[in-house]
Amino acid sequence: MSGEPVPHEAHLGALASLDRVGGASLRVLLSLGPPAEVWDRVRRGRLPSSVLDALPPPTRAAVPGWARAASTCDPVRSWARWRERGIGVVSIGSPSYPSCLLDDPDPPVLLFHRGDLDVLAAPRVAVVGTRRATGYGRRVAHDLGRNLAAAGVCVVSGLALGIDAAAHHGAVDGRAGPAAVVGGGVDAPGPATNAALAREVVDRGVVLSEAPPGTRPEPWRFPVRNRILAGLAQVVVVVESAERGGSMHTVEQAQRRDRTVLAVPGPVESAASAGTNALLRDGAGVCTGVDDVLVALGLSRAGSVPAPTEERPDPAGDAGAVLGALGFTPVPVEALARDLGLDLARLSVALGELEALGWAERRGPFVERIARRGTGPGEPP
Incomplete structure (x- = not known):
C-alpha cells in the first residue's frame, strides 16, 4: 500500500487499539479533530488537559502509556494487514454502516x-x-x-x-x-x-x-x-x-x-x-x-418472514466485475484498478454505473460498497 491513500478508518482503528479506549473515549478524542491529527497528537504525547479531564477515569490512567504504544503502531500497516485477512472496518457515516x-x-x-x-x-x-x-x-x-x-x-x-x-x-x-x-x-x-x-x-x-x-x-x-x-x-x-x-x-x-x-x-x-x-x-x-x-416482530404466526428483497438491478460487464471485488470497507480506487487490471477511465465508467444503481459510493480517492438497508418490520427499506 506504499504511496496509496489511507482512509480515516485506519487511524480510527489505531486510536481504538490504545489501552482502555472504547466508544466513549474515542468520541472524546475525536473532539480534537480528524483521526489522523488526533493520532499524531497521541504519538507526540500532546493531548490537552481539557480532553484528558473528559476521559473516563480508567482510560485517563492508561494515557501515559499511549505515546509509547503509538510509536510501535503503524496505522497504514495495520490497515493493510486487516484487508489481507478479510477484516473490514466501517465507521459511522460510511455507506456500509448498519442503518x-x-x-x-x-x-x-x-x-x-x-x-x-x-x-x-x-x-x-x-x-x-x-x-x-x-x-x-x-x-x-x-x-x-x-x-x-x-x-x-x-x-x-x-x-x-x-x-x-x-x-x-x-x-x-x-x-x-x-x-x-x-x-x-x-x-x-x-x-x-x-x-x-x-x-x-x-x-x-x-x-x-x-x-x-x-x-x-x-x-x-x-x-x-x-x-x-x-x-x-x-x-x-x-x-x-x-x-x-x-x-x-x-x-x-x-x-x-x-x-x-x-x-x-x-x-x-x-x-x-x-x-x-x-x-x-x-x-x-x-x-x-x-x-x-x-x-x-409484528409478523404472522402462520407465515415466515419474507426474504429481504434486493431492488437494485444486478450490474453486468465491468460494473459486475467491480462489484464482485468491492467489500464493505473503503478501498483506494487506484488499488482497485490495479487488482482488476482495468485502466482508470474504464473503472470510472463502471463505478459511475454502480453509483447510479445504488451499489457503491465514492469518498474522495476511495470507493466502498453500500450495504443493503434494513427491511424488517417497522424499518424503512
Whole structure:
C-alpha cells in the first residue's frame, strides 16, 4: 500500500487499539479533530488537559502509556494487514454502516467485521442468556435459533458459551444468516471451544466488534458490547439468566432503546431461570416458542418472514466485475484498478454505473460498497 491513500478508518482503528479506549473515549478524542491529527497528537504525547479531564477515569490512567504504544503502531500497516485477512472496518457515516444503528443513542464510532453485512437487512432478534445454561435452556435456545433463521430472521447473539452458542448453532443452517457481536477482536471471537462455530457464523453471516483485531476480550468490553447487541435487535429474547449478569445488562440496554423483551419461563427451583422468571413477573412478554417471537416482530404466526428483497438491478460487464471485488470497507480506487487490471477511465465508467444503481459510493480517492438497508418490520427499506 506504499504511496496509496489511507482512509480515516485506519487511524480510527489505531486510536481504538490504545489501552482502555472504547466508544466513549474515542468520541472524546475525536473532539480534537480528524483521526489522523488526533493520532499524531497521541504519538507526540500532546493531548490537552481539557480532553484528558473528559476521559473516563480508567482510560485517563492508561494515557501515559499511549505515546509509547503509538510509536510501535503503524496505522497504514495495520490497515493493510486487516484487508489481507478479510477484516473490514466501517465507521459511522460510511455507506456500509448498519442503518439500524444510525439512530441509536450510543452508536459505535467504528465497527470491525468479518462476513456479510447484508444479513442485517433481515428482521433481527437477539437470543441471549447465561453461560451456565442447563440442558433445557440449550435445547430451547437451539430450537429458537433454528426456527427463527428458517423463518428468515437474523439471529443475533454474542458467541459466548451456553445460550449464545446454542442459539447460533441452531441458526447457522437457516435461511437468514446470523450475526454475532463480540467483546474481543473479530479475528478470534468468543472462547476457543466456539472457534468452529465462529467460522460458521462468518461463512453464513457476520461477526462484529468495536475492538480492533488482536484485542483480548477484557471484562469491561462486554457491557459496552451489550449495547450494540440491543441496538441491532428489534426483539430481545432471554432464555435463561441469573438475576444479575450480562443478559440483564442487555435487557437494560434494550429497554433504553424501547425494544421488546421476551423471556422464556423456567422451573422455579432453577437458579438459571431466576432472571427470566423475574422478568416475567415484572411484565416482560412470554416466549414459549418461535411463534411468540414472530408476533412480537409484528409478523404472522402462520407465515415466515419474507426474504429481504434486493431492488437494485444486478450490474453486468465491468460494473459486475467491480462489484464482485468491492467489500464493505473503503478501498483506494487506484488499488482497485490495479487488482482488476482495468485502466482508470474504464473503472470510472463502471463505478459511475454502480453509483447510479445504488451499489457503491465514492469518498474522495476511495470507493466502498453500500450495504443493503434494513427491511424488517417497522424499518424503512
